[in-house]
Amino acid sequence: MSVSLFVGSAEEEEFRADVIRFISEYRGLNGFHFQGSKWPEVKALYRAIGQCGWMSIGWSDAAGGLGRSAVREFILWDEMAYARVARPPLGAGIVAKTLIAHGTEAQKQKWLPPIRAGEKFFSLGYSEPGAGSDLAGLSTRADLHGDHYVVTGEKCWTSYAQDSDYLWTLVRTGAVEDRGRGLSLMILDLHAPGVSVRPLPTIDGEQLNQVVLDAVEVPVEHRIGPENAAWRLVKDALDVERHVQFPPARLRRDLEELVAWLRKHEHELDPVVQRTVAALGVGVFEVEALALLVLESVVKGRPGDVEAAQNKLAHAELSQKIARAPFELGLSEALIYGPIEFLYRQSTWETIGGGTSEIMRSVVARQGLGLGGRS
Numbered sequence: 001m002s003v004s005l006f007v008g009s010a011e012e013e014e015f016r017a018d019v020i021r022f023i024s025e026y027r028g029l030n031g032f033h034f035q036g037s038k039w040p041e042v043k044a045l046y047r048a049i050g051q052c053g054w055m056s057i058g059w060s061d062a063a064g065g066l067g068r069s070a071v072r073e074f075i076l077w078d079e080m081a082y083a084r085v086a087r088p089p090l091g092a093g094i095v096a097k098t099l100i101a102h103g104t105e106a107q108k109q110k111w112l113p114p115i116r117a118g119e120k121f122f123s124l125g126y127s128e129p130g131a132g133s134d135l136a137g138l139s140t141r142a143d144l145h146g147d148h149y150v151v152t153g154e155k156c157w158t159s160y161a162q163d164s165d166y167l168w169t170l171v172r173t174g175a176v177e178d179r180g181r182g183l184s185l186m187i188l189d190l191h192a193p194g195v196s197v198r199p200l201p202t203i204d205g206e207q208l209n210q211v212v213l214d215a216v217e218v219p220v221e222h223r224i225g226p227e228n229a230a231w232r233l234v235k236d237a238l239d240v241e242r243h244v245q246f247p248p249a250r251l252r253r254d255l256e257e258l259v260a261w262l263r264k265h266e267h268e269l270d271p272v273v274q275r276t277v278a279a280l281g282v283g284v285f286e287v288e289a290l291a292l293l294v295l296e297s298v299v300k301g302r303p304g305d306v307e308a309a310q311n312k313l314a315h316a317e318l319s320q321k322i323a324r325a326p327f328e329l330g331l332s333e334a335l336i337y338g339p340i341e342f343l344y345r346q347s348t349w350e351t352i353g354g355g356t357s358e359i360m361r362s363v364v365a366r367q368g369l370g371l372g373g374r375s
């Protein structure tokens with residue numbers, strides 16, 4: 001990777017070199033952008049990552065991991081993003097780390113080994129047609145009948161559900177008026193009777209999914225944590241994972257792509273182009289600095305909600321600025337050049353997925369600046 005703000009210790013940089021060597025076999029895969037269309041290859045890659053022990057690099061020894069710091073996870077997934085090889089699978093992060101912290105021994109034994117090996121995959125079933133930003137208003141219902149819940153409702157915008165084994169899902173077990181205090185977290189088998197997964201095509205040529213749950217039976221031992229107490233777990237799950245969700249090297253790579261096109265078409269000496277590229281370059285450094293603040297909060301075990309919101313906001317907005325720069329510069333012919341045309345379409349969802357820019361601004365305003373009361 002070209003110059004970046006982050007330089008780790010000698011051991012960490014050695015690890016980076018190992019990762020780059022590993023990735024060299026997968027260059028050209030682009031599972032970062034095309035996980036759905038390249039699922040067999042991406043799955044094979046995840047299995048190879050599992051064989052290196054890197055899928056569980058940050059898990060404790062007791063949980064079967066390598067017990068390394070969050071810095072190594074950051075390096076691993078930042079390099080994967082730069083090479084556009086893959087994104088971190090949800091199972092090894094959000095799911096496994098929540099299970100390690102809050103799961104029963106039986107749950108850990110059931111799910112951690114196949115996640116660690118890169119053999120079982122999870123999707124995140126939070127959003128619904130009537131609940132995205134306002135997640136506490138979700139209505140998919142789970143009612144207890146003896147030793148199992150019966151789950152009925154609809155999840156939407158579910159990434160990777162077409163290829164996943166399980167849905168890590170948030171459901172209502174309490175009263176609607178209880179909002180977040182009436183929600184529970186469950187692992188639902190996506191191949192169970194009553195589950196239908198339907199594609200929702202996205203502008204980048206990939207797909208999200210609608211997941212319809214029609215009286216799906218979920219064993220009570222697949223509920224994670226106490227009933228009606230999911231809100232804290234969901235927040236904790238984000239806290240342990242936010243340093244790998246928005247890898248800044250992805251933006252460095254996008255900018256390099258743009259600069260290569262500008263050079264090829266002899267625009268690089270134009271002062272307006274130079275000023276724009278310089279501003280975007282500063283933006284990449286800014287996002288790296290914000291990502292490092294997030295990493296620091298994870299390493300030190302500090303709450304990092306505001307840093308995470310700032311980072312997500314800056315990352316998403318910059319991805320669009322880079323992709324749209326040719327258009328702003330009047331060089332719209334770049335938009336018929338495959339890679340930039342693709343980034344133009346793909347980056348449109350960056351300001352929505354993972355929480356919208358408006359919601360991120362709201363977190364910064366309320367929790368960071370103390371404006372308008374606490375959220």
Ligand SMILES: Cc1cc2nc3c(=O)[nH]c(=O)nc-3n(C[C@H](O)[C@H](O)[C@H](O)COP(=O)(O)OP(=O)(O)OC[C@H]3O[C@@H](n4cnc5c(N)ncnc54)[C@H](O)[C@@H]3O)c2cc1C
Pocket residue numbers: 123124125126127128129130131132133134156157158159160208349352353354355356357358359362
């Ligand atoms: C590519 C992609 C992948 C996704 N993957 C997943 C997934 O795997 N699992 C999953 O559960 N979800 C997933 N989502 C859903 C995503 O989390 C939601 O789309 C997002 O949280 C916004 O919710 P919404 O779509 O319901 O929009 P809404 O919440 O209805 O928002 C609509 C508009 O209103 C604005 N708005 C809403 N509330 C406020 C407020 N309080 N203040 C100011 N403005 C507000 C929003 O910013 C937005 O502009 C994904 C979405 C995308 C685009």
